[in-house]
Amino acid sequence: MIRVLVPRECRPGETRVAATPETVRRLAARGCTFVVERGAGQASGYDDAAYEEAGAALTDPSAEQWSQADVVLTVQGSDLAQKHSPKAGALLLGLLEPHGNDALKQRFQSAQVSALALELLPRISRAQSMDVLSSQANIAGYKAVLLASAALDRYVPMLMTAAGTIQPARALILGAGVAGLQALATARRLGSVAYVSDVRPAAKEQVESLGGRFIDPPELDQKPGEAGGYAKQATEAFLAEQRRQLTEQLALADMVICTAQVPGKKAPRLIDDAMLQHMRPGSVVVDLAVAQGGNCEGTVPGQTVIRHGVQLIGGDGLPCSVANHASALYARNIAALLELLLNTTAEGASSVNLDLDDEIVSGCLFSHNAPESAGGAA
Template identity: 70%
Template sequence: MAEPSGVDVGAVLILRERSAGESRVAATPETVRRLRARGLNFQVELGAGLAAGYADQDYADAGASLVEPGAGLGAGVDAVLCVNPPAAAVLEQLKPGALVAGLLAPYGASGLVEQLQARQLSALALELLPRISRAQSMDVLSSQANIAGYKAVLLAAAALDRYVPMLMTAAGTIQPARALILGAGVAGLQALATARRLGAVVYVSDVRPAAKEQVESLGGRFVSPPEQEERPAESGGYAKAASEAFLAAQRQQLAEQLALADMVICTAQVPGRRAPLLISEEMVAGMRPGSVVVDLAVAQGGNCAGTVCGQTVERHGVQLIGGDGLPSSVANHASALYARNLAALVEHVLGEGGFSLDQQLEQEDPIVAGCLLTHAGACRFPDLVSGAN
């Protein structure tokens, strides 16, 4: 076990998440030990890790102090690590200059940003982390999307009215299920790999022709994007919004694929914008009764018409599963990966005397510059927060 460095460089608070349906925690006993070796002291709110399978005693054994929830929670600490934005009452307790790091949902979050500015808090929004090689170990969105893609296929298989793999029996042969995945990002590729492991025949549609090689390397069959003069661009590892003409051509192309599909996994999202509507009500009506759609973009408006956040509804005999918050349903491993990502970011911004954000901004560090939402009373991405991006 790593021992503390002997030099106290700061106190860190780990909160118990209170958002509905949230079971993850921002630090595990493993990452507490890891960061204590860098000189950080930890306060862990009682019960913070229970929903993810981490007992209070595990944190105590790792060297953390257990603290009761209450009005003084957060007073005197140098940083708060969280999954979702902390409650306003916690932010009010933090001293000026303290650091807040987590998934802060920055797009349009004017109320949160106003409080962060008023309290002179520095905030690292993990959604804004640049997708560069140096930041791969900190990429929370990818690690959590990986879990969402995996769980989406399990949900679809459980709801499906037929087997997934091919079966050869004395009563005859059962053909394998046909899966269609919309989007070949991290979630889509994990969904492809999981569906293939279950024995499905998998087709993958993506707006980027370059995704073909990745899809085929995992055993999938690539559905090439429509032939259009203008295709959606890509920025920082994320797809940009497509034109309505392109989306119309894509929907027309997908209609034939959907009619043959047994399960469909929707993963297409554009950061800070409404998810593209790829499956219309009419297209759902053309699907086989008994088939299943899992929409991972449901919280951003959904790729499929009729999906409802966190619910399963039936349209035209097709089950539509609103796959919101799936990483929380695999809370233990989701927390382990999230905490390691966050620990890597903390180590990156930690200097010998504490958190060194000013120095890294001066050195134009792309990681800090890319995700530092507020600092020294100023918002560094006003257009993004106001919704003007």
């Protein structure tokens, strides 16, 4: 049997868990036996009794459990790896902050541990069910609009009242990726008029299909374009022209949702202090890129600050505020990836195989100084 450990997350504010009772049952049918640290799912609404009912064994956090596990399923794997080290030949899956994290890679290689960084998963159709970044960004886009609506000093929908008509709020969404499109859909459901800016002209069709109004990018020879499902980093000349274009839109906006990010790069600065001065006092900006430097000048991770009368909300870690569903989706993503790696013989023997010829495996492989399989006969 393949021994799978689900540890309790240790990063402050992290409320998600890497496996739920549903995915424990699902993977147990494929030859996995689960050990779950007590309280691992408590913050996301999954109590210890539910894991026991699903067939998992409960344990207290200890180095011994890490030394016995064939596979470790994590959310914030880079934080957990600083406290514990899996055994040689084990496999760790999780968010590892792989860009520039050479110290963690060296630690895994020295310990002969294989690791898959979920941030590096290629955006191809076959990997959609494993795409953790998309499932979590979807939640972030949804929650960002709710935060903005709650902080806004106006109604969001148009209202016909005896005292007169209230015009709908105007939402401006920067970035039409997964988070941006969900923000658009949520803002439209709440009744706002929504405008979307994106550097990729191809995003226009998606935006309009959701009822949004697309703001065409600046007409420059060198547009950023797209690579691997993500927007490429834009040039300073393009960003400067885009900022000039957005200043007029910001002056009309009631709430702004910033979602523009480039993997492994500092987030593009789309809104500077001078642009904020054109916004209406009482309007709201939610910056989902705040942890990567922010799309908006002055945002602070996890805090709300007032600048020129505008509320700036640093929307860091929003999926953790919807922990139950965020964990359910994350766990299904990671279960789909692990199922890809499982080999089960006719006799019922199970193993984990890292096929380096598979573009999904090679794409997110962070460390591979271990044997090509982990786990033993059932």
